[in-house]
Amino acid sequence: MDKELVINANGIHYTPLNTMIRSAVASGVERIRIDNVLGQRFIADGLKGTVRIKVCGTPGGDLGMFMRGPVIEVFGNCDHAPGNTMDAGEIIIHGSSGDATAHSMRGGIVMVEGDIGYRGGIHMKEYGDHLPVLIVGGNACSFLGEYMAGGIILVLGSGKEHILPDRGIGTGIHGGEIFIRGTVPERALGVGARKAEATEEDRARIEPLIRRFAEVFSVDVEPLISVEYTRITPASGRPFANKYTWE
């Protein structure tokens, strides 16, 4: 059963829209295309399985929240927090996305072709083999990876202009790693973050991610591989140990 189900979302509230998606998935539909999406929040939230969903239009916030398994491809810009607390699966955004992209993500991958807003990857976390990944093709804004506890954030800065986050990168970071193409000034780092040039070993680890991104969005991979990356990690596992507790 490989027929694509087409849903016209014009004027439909997200509750009936999600009901349609869930009942389609329950009945074995493996591919869904949703047309005329405009502002509907929470699309495919909590959805499990292996369905592939194309979202055409401008979805509202929290796309794919708590999702476990499905692949969502968005043809348009996303609002706030796509991939919020997502557990597994993929969100591929052919466009940009808003603040708190990949908020609290626990597994799977979010790929954004363009830019993301402020606080990308805030409080991402990892456990065992659950390793969430956020890849940004364009630029990210301040407070990237704020309170990050695990996973990987990769900012390629491959748009027309390469603009680094202004300030607060990895504020309160206590796990995981952030890679940003090029050099990052010390002043752009938040409290509890430290930076170093990515080593050969680090670069070998992120190369498959870059190749995957280049393949999905059909961009030239070499210029993104043969360049310097800055790796930002926690300065310590407990950056605020002395703020709230005393020995």
Add this chain to the structure above:
Amino acid sequence: MCGIISVIDRSKSGMDGSRIKHALSLMNERGSGEGAGYAAYGVYPDFSEYYALHVFFNNLVEPKGSVDEILRTWGEIEFEEEIPTVEQPDLRRTHIPWRYFFKPDISLMPGSTTPEEDIVTMLVMKINTTIQGALVFSSGKNIGVFKASGWPETVADFYQIDQYEGYIWLAHNRYPTNTSGWWGGAHPFNLLDWSVVHNGEITSYGTNRRYIESYGYRCTMFTDTEVVAYLCDLLGRKHGLPEELMVRAFAPPFWDEIDRMKEADCTLNSAIRLTYGSALMNGPFAIVVATADGIVGFTDRIKLRPLIAAEAGDRLYISSEEAAIRRMEPNLDRVWMPKAGEPVIGRVRV
């Protein structure tokens, strides 16, 4: 939460209120049905030389008698009427919206360089603080604010905003958090030319309020956004700051950023921070301010609330969500997310 959307047509072509109503209700998830409102510029061309005073009356006996009397003392009422409304099943009419077209007598305010504005400001503050059951919520020339407690589409239909044509529209969908929802607490907030819509909270409200009240303004609407309208009037009209510097005072760069600026910028930004420290707004916010000449949108400097801008031909849109803009105009030339604290400005062409 709260949802905001605004549009300006730089060529001053009129737009009726039907599209912005749909755009605002697209963001109903951002509201709670306890407040919605619209401000439109250019809606009273037949009375463009008069101040359009929109007043909520609790009844038309004592409060209206007192307002009539004070207005006649300070000038001339050219025309007045109840604002036309259509009953809506899910809107409870707790006030009677009334409008006066008023011309102040400038001979009564000698020594002022802007006597008309000063008289109207004084009257707004006086009515709102001393006359029980009357609240002036809109006082500009050729400007109308239409607001109430209800969902965006209900409030729009109540006031029939599709019957009004304006070249600037501001709209707001309220989710009251710190104070209860009531008609006066719905946005936009207006004084003279200035109208403000706001998503977020001004946690520096106490400081800002003490500052603005020391200049004679009075906060009467039990909500933080009101101070923004008065701060705009003080800095923009009385002190003559251009929009860029006004926003710089409200959401200034951090000191470490100022330290890295070139000397002239460093001096200017330090002076603004030192002079207008009490006008600095803290907390999460996204705000759009309108005057007869244009609109300006900005967020707090660490971007704790969303703001999206877009252009299509002569029109500039500023909103909480891109989808709401696309509800008004599907074909946009450009869409972008303004940086924290940086103003997006749309001016009418002169």
